[in-house]
Amino acid sequence: MQKLENRSKEELISRRKSLSEQYESYRRQGLKLDMSRGKPCPEQLELSEGFFADTKNLFTEDGTDCRNYGLLDGIKEAKALFAEIFGLSTDEIFIGGNSSLNLIYDLISKAFIHGLNGFEKPWCRLDKVRFLCPSPGYDRHFAITELFGVEMITIPMNDDGPDMDMVEKLTAEDDSIKGIWCVPKYSNPTGITYSDSVVRRLASMKTKANDSIIMWDNAYAVHDLYEPSDKLLDIFSECRNAGNPGRIYMFASTSKITFPGAGISMMASSRENIAHIKKLIAIQTIGNDKINMLLHVRFLKNAENIRSHMKKHAEIIRPKFEAVNEILGKNLSGKGIASWKIPKGGYFISLNVPEGCAKRTVALARNAGVKLTPAGATFPYGRDPKDSNIRLAPTYPSLDDLRKAMEILSVCIEIAVSEKVSA
Numbered sequence: 001m002q003k004l005e006n007r008s009k010e011e012l013i014s015r016r017k018s019l020s021e022q023y024e025s026y027r028r029q030g031l032k033l034d035m036s037r038g039k040p041c042p043e044q045l046e047l048s049e050g051f052f053a054d055t056k057n058l059f060t061e062d063g064t065d066c067r068n069y070g071l072l073d074g075i076k077e078a079k080a081l082f083a084e085i086f087g088l089s090t091d092e093i094f095i096g097g098n099s100s101l102n103l104i105y106d107l108i109s110k111a112f113i114h115g116l117n118g119f120e121k122p123w124c125r126l127d128k129v130r131f132l133c134p135s136p137g138y139d140r141h142f143a144i145t146e147l148f149g150v151e152m153i154t155i156p157m158n159d160d161g162p163d164m165d166m167v168e169k170l171t172a173e174d175d176s177i178k179g180i181w182c183v184p185k186y187s188n189p190t191g192i193t194y195s196d197s198v199v200r201r202l203a204s205m206k207t208k209a210n211d212s213i214i215m216w217d218n219a220y221a222v223h224d225l226y227e228p229s230d231k232l233l234d235i236f237s238e239c240r241n242a243g244n245p246g247r248i249y250m251f252a253s254t255s256k257i258t259f260p261g262a263g264i265s266m267m268a269s270s271r272e273n274i275a276h277i278k279k280l281i282a283i284q285t286i287g288n289d290k291i292n293m294l295l296h297v298r299f300l301k302n303a304e305n306i307r308s309h310m311k312k313h314a315e316i317i318r319p320k321f322e323a324v325n326e327i328l329g330k331n332l333s334g335k336g337i338a339s340w341k342i343p344k345g346g347y348f349i350s351l352n353v354p355e356g357c358a359k360r361t362v363a364l365a366r367n368a369g370v371k372l373t374p375a376g377a378t379f380p381y382g383r384d385p386k387d388s389n390i391r392l393a394p395t396y397p398s399l400d401d402l403r404k405a406m407e408i409l410s411v412c413i414e415i416a417v418s419e420k421v422s423a
Contacts, residue, residue, distance in 0.1 A: 012422055019415050023368060026408045031369030033405040038188070038347035039396040040256055043316050047309065048258040051299045058291055066290035072282055073274070074266075078293040082252065082266045084303045085221065087234055093268050094277060097288045100253040100265040104215065105144050107249060107267065110280055111178075111213075112148055117276035118246055119211045123178060132170065132180040134162035136350055136378035136389045138188040138217065141181040145380075152380035153177070157187070160195035168205045175208040179215055185232045186220040189350040189378055189391035191343020193230035203238035203247070216250040222310050223256060224345040225318050236268075245270040254296060256313075256347065257306065264288075264296050320394040323403050324349055331410035337417040340392075349392040350378075357416040358387045364412035370405045 058066045060075050073079070074095025083090050096103045107116070112129075115122040123129045130151040133142060137157070145152055153170065156163045161184070171177050182202070184194040194202075202214060216235060224230070239248050246269070253265035267277070300306050325342045328351070332338040340351045353361055358375035365372055373391040376384040394402055 012418060016415070016418050016422070019411055019418065022411050023364070023408075023415060026368045026411070029369065031404070031408075032371075033369055033397055033401050033408075034371045035393050035397060035402070035405055036371045036373050037396070038256075038393040040260060040313075041316065041396050041398070044256075044313055044395070045259060047312050047316075048299065051258060051295060054298050055295070058294060060290075060294060064290075066294045069286045071290060072285070072287045073278055074264075074288065075290050075293045075297070077297040078264060078266075081297055081300060081302070082268070085306065086218075086236075086250070086252070086268065088236060088268055089271070091271050092236075092274055093266055094274055094281075095288065095293060096265040096267060098253070098255070098259075098261060098263045098265065098292075100217070100219065100251040100255070100267075101140055103265055103267045104141070104217065104251055106281075107215075107277070108144055108148060110277070114280055116211070116213070117270075117273045123211075126176070128176040129178050130174065130176045132162070132167055132177060133380045134181065134187075135380065136189050136384075136391070137181060138183055139373070139377040139382075141183075141215070141217070142380050142382075145181075150178075151176075154380055154385075155180075157190055157192060159192065161187075161192060161198035162194075164198055164201045164205075168201065171205055171207045171209075171212060173208060177207070178209055178211060179213045181215050181217070183217050183219060184235070185218060185230060186223060186343050186346025188219070188346065189348035189373075189389075191341060191346050191348065191350065193232055193344075196233045199233040199235050200238050200242075203235055203244060204242035212247070214248050216248055218250055218252045219256075220346040221252055222306055223313070223347065224310065225314050225321060226344045230344050246273050249273070254300070257309065258296060258299065262292060264293050317395045320397075320399055320402050321349065323399060324392060324394050324406055327403060327406040327410060331407070332413065335414070338413055347393060347395055349394060351390040351392055352388050353390065353413055354417055354420065355386045355388050357413070357420055358384060358390050360416040360419065361409070361412050362390060364415055365405075365409055368408050368412065370408050370412075372409075 060077060078095045079090040079093045082093050112123045130153055131145045132155050133152045134155045134157050155166055235248055239245050250268040254263035321342050338353050340349055362372050362375040376382045378389055378391050
């Protein structure tokens with residue numbers, strides 16, 4: 001298929017006219033198709049409809065009454081479940097409420113206000129705090145650091161994870177760099193899983209700051225779409241082997257396993273770090289929802305059962321990822337105006353269009369009834385320096401709606417690029 005830039009002026013004008021007619025026909029339909037967030041669809045939520053089957057006995061195995069106060073760091077059964085999934089000890093785990101993002105925000109807040117284990121002083125007493133931000137990355141991570149006035153440094157993402165040459169150089173030279181954001185498995189939005197080499201280098205890298213941490217948001221640890229699935233090296237073991245056991249703070253939740261609005265979350269770190277965090281949190285709360293923890297353990301049971309449960313999720317959403325690939329391929333392959341990869345897991349597809357075309361594409365789609373994540377959101381401060389990345393979240397819409405949305409998006413991309421070429 002001939003690339004757009006190789007077409008004659010007459011061919012471009014003719015094609016633009018045809019695209020405009022298609023676009024107007026879509027726009028007149030008054031569609032409302034939302035692909036802006038990575039939410040489970042109703043069919044996925046229904047997989048957990050047996051969740052509330054056993055609510056009469058609300059006592060743990062050791063006799064703790066989950067209806068009452070107590071157990072700041074969560075019930076033993078919930079800690080054991082996450083420990084089995086991640087190969088950790090239960091005293092390295094803190095169980096939170098329905099949102100791992102809340103635990104993440106709270107940890108950054110405590111680092112600023114009180115300081116974490118091993119800190120000489122809280123970050124609020126420092127002249128400058130900087131964070132490394134592999135990009136494209138998770139917009140909510142960037143929003144948290146921006147809110148606290150942290151200076152964000154964009155780190156390019158390679159096919160095996162963040163550019164570690166750049167990461168190692170910066171952390172070794174600059175003591176104002178206090179951390180790095182990581183979504184290590186099926187990264188949001190690129191779908192990349194960090195290679196063993198990247199994990200080892202993160203665990204062992206020299207940092208000029210002695211209070212530098214890794215924020216390891218392992219949100220998609222069990223969210224595989226295909227077999228064999230990607231395998232992520234255990235960073236806890238690598239940190240211990242490198243003599244940096246306190247460097248890592250890991251987060252995960254059941255948000256996309258059971259119910260996003262009513263899941264349980266966890267934070268994991270070294271025993272010393274968790275003990276320190278518990279002292280701070282003890283002033284903040286008496287404990288999170290133990291009834292919900294107990295119901296989750298009874299429903300999910302163990303790691304093997306979770307893997308079986310997640311295969312059911314994959315059967316529902318895999319066709320949606322494949323529909324995106326099919327329609328983009330049908331409409332855009334060979335034109336030199338879009339590139340994408342279908343990940344082996346996770347919730348997103350990272351789509352790249354020519355430089356200067358992402359915002360225009362997203363605006364055109366919005367006007368035609370397709371809501372996407374704002375262009376630039378996957379970069380610090382919401383600014384994509386190339387204005388080329390678009391995050392697609394295909395899980396929530398029905399398959400029919402998704403296919404319609406992708407047809408519209410294909411037209412929008414070609415219009416945006418043809419405008420740029422003509423200009």
